[in-house]
Amino acid sequence: MRVHLDAEKCQGHNRCYALAPEIFDVDDYGQAMLLVEGDVPAELQDKARLAAANCPEYAITITENG
Amino acid sequence: MTDTVDLSSAEPIMRIDEATGNKIFSFERNGETLEFIIGSSPEGTDVWQRVPYEADDYGSVADYRTDFDHADPAYNPSAPEVWKELREGGCPVAHSDRYGGMWVPLTNDTVNEIAYDTDNFTSRSVVVSVGRPGDRALPAPIGGAPPITSDPPFHNIARRLLLPAFAPKMIEPWEPEIQRLCQKLLDEMGDIAPGESVIDAAVQYAQNIPVNVIGRMLGFPEKDEELFRQFVHDVLERIAEEPGTREGTDDLGLYIQQQIAEHRENPRDDLTSYLMNVELDGNKLDDEVVAGMVILLLVAGIDTTWSAIGSSLWHLAQHPEDHQRLLDDPEVMTFALEEFLRAYAPVTMARLVAKDNDFHGCPMKKDDWVLLPFPAANRDPKKFEDPDSFIVDREENRHAAFGLGIHRCLGSNLARLELKVAIEEFIKRFPRFELAGDVRWSVGQIRGPRELPVRILEVAE
Ligand code: HEM
């Protein structure tokens, strides 16, 4: 599984950082940043899905690689 | 950020506008001149144009489809039913001749579309009233209270001044202080006799939390708490009055000026000093701009948060099962918090139509009002399953309580923390309570209980 963050869409609601701090960090302006590069470890996949499902701006997308 | 802005430019030029006495700062940026207006906006100038509307000519609303009025005292108590009825009756956008003409999108799709379309819908005024800013005096994209009244590209400049102070990592450390302030309010309720004592959870609790918190963040003396609260509440009450009426804002303005002067002598690590030191194009902000930003934070952050706390406690007073779940399983608060915000979103914003446009068959004319009810979007069945049910552990919750797009609530991290702590402390102290009479709801764009009598059934040891 991979997580993609669209920085153009992100408005800093910080839902992702609250729900999955292992995967998302925030900068000094409250904009999200991805901490995980490449495949998301199995134990974090549910959290990644939860964060994506709660982003009000639809800035987080997930691709499942089979 | 969507629009990155080149902040390097010449010094601002200040001039006094003779007609209004307002100070006007001009900036050159990317070959464009931006104007930033500071000063009172007396009526009779072109700053505010009175719209042809007398509330008395209309009376109370008979049909929300064609005569929508969010300021009808009957609206806030039953707003979710109004939205539902209109949506189910096939009315995605209601209209009203009030306020010189107003449109009201009621579905998630239409609210989203307007929130994201900053070309056709300007934020120059975000509170529907009997006055609108004139073309000359409050030029887009800046408006009277940046960034909330600003449009791109200036919006981003003003917003970035404030963002760092409200980023999650700056807000998190405030949790213990907010707990202490909530506990203090609970202590001040005095002796409570379980099963008998009735307290007003809005007046004695919710109402005081955000004002006390922001006062502490600004570094205003705790001994002034009562005084500051009074000044702020006087101003909030007057907001609804006609624009141009400025009585009552003087006490608060003067107090803030004194605090700025005091901070100049004794600089310290707080929000006031932050605002005094922040730089716009290499220059510190004028004291009046600092005071204006403080007032914006008070106006945007206080009755909003107090309404969210009040509505949440109102819900818990009637739903002991949700209350119990929070006590048994404190982790569920992560989801409950968002569900309180979704179901009882307190903030409806507004826009002005920037240019004539046809919005899904609605002939919108420049300067028509558009009410932007994020709370209605939050209850659209096309977006949320079972939207009128409060589901304490709703897992997928992309609600719009804090708005959508570039104006996303700047204080959302603080507001969430205050709401969470306020509920936690209240239910910890009072493990059981119930509604003890009629709720009085606010009138206007901010929806929440203004009187909320609850009977305390149990007090924690
Ligand atoms: C539960 C409490 C709150 C709610 C529901 C709320 C809601 C909102 C909404 C919906 C907007 C979007 C405005 C628009 O689209 O025109 C907004 C903007 C804003 N809010 Fe809040 N707010 C809350 C608390 C606060 C607090 C505590 C502060 C600061 C201390 C604050 C400061 C602001 C500011 C400065 C803006 C303007 C942001 C911009 O235009 O870029 N709010 N708020």
Ligand code: SF4
């Ligand atoms: S939840 Fe969405 S909008 Fe919010 S910070 Fe994360 S990515 Fe950005």
